[in-house]
Amino acid sequence: MSSKKNQLSAEQQDQLLSVLEARFENNSKRHEGLEWHKIQAKLEANPDKIWSLDEMERTEGEPDVVGYNKETDQYIFVDCSVESPKGRRSFCYDHEALEKRKEHKPKDSAINKAAEMGIEILTEEQYRDLQKLGKFDAKTSSWIVTPPDIRKLGGALFSDFRYNTVFVYHNGADSYYAARGFRGRLLV
Numbered sequence: 001m002s003s004k005k006n007q008l009s010a011e012q013q014d015q016l017l018s019v020l021e022a023r024f025e026n027n028s029k030r031h032e033g034l035e036w037h038k039i040q041a042k043l044e045a046n047p048d049k050i051w052s053l054d055e056m057e058r059t060e061g062e063p064d065v066v067g068y069n070k071e072t073d074q075y076i077f078v079d080c081s082v083e084s085p086k087g088r089r090s091f092c093y094d095h096e097a098l099e100k101r102k103e104h105k106p107k108d109s110a111i112n113k114a115a116e117m118g119i120e121i122l123t124e125e126q127y128r129d130l131q132k133l134g135k136f137d138a139k140t141s142s143w144i145v146t147p148p149d150i151r152k153l154g155g156a157l158f159s160d161f162r163y164n165t166v167f168v169y170h171n172g173a174d175s176y177y178a179a180r181g182f183r184g185r186l187l188v
Contacts, residue, residue, distance in 0.1 A: 059087030
């Protein structure tokens with residue numbers, strides 16, 4: 001159920017759908033065989049998902065369709081900005097890490113912000129799949145879902161693309177950098 005707070009006006013919705021359609025048409029290799037009119041119909045039936053996509057767009061994630069799950073009848077949107085979304089950088093990993101910092105706290109955490117936006121951060125597998133569609137994060141990095149065993153020990157994982165290779169690294173979950181953000185995923 002969506003709240004009025006998380007809905008766009010008809011004008012805002014039309015504007016966003018135009019941006020998404022243009023991106024869809026300009027990047028057809030990301031979603032071969034999919035048809036925009038079917039995706040738009042699903043979006044129009046789910047205004048809360050449109051709001052989440054608008055949040056992805058507003059924070060410079062450039063969301064686009066990267067697949068379709070036949071079993072669940074859901075389209076998969078992922079942030080396809082060349083670098084980690086500018087409006088989602090300088091965040092630590094999660095709320096626990098944010099609370100742990102006593103000085104120089106970041107403005108938020110990746111997990112908190114993703115939840116607020118109604119999206120999920122990418123897993124390592126999803127991040128690697130995205131890299132098959134282009135070269136992303138050649139100058140930045142993105143937090144990815146961290147296994148509980150690593151997180152319990154204070155760590156968190158992030159990835160980037162260097163030397164034609166996807167790298168997965170670790171850092172303290174409470175760390176944050178101007179060049180590290182997170183990429184989101186939304187099922188519609």
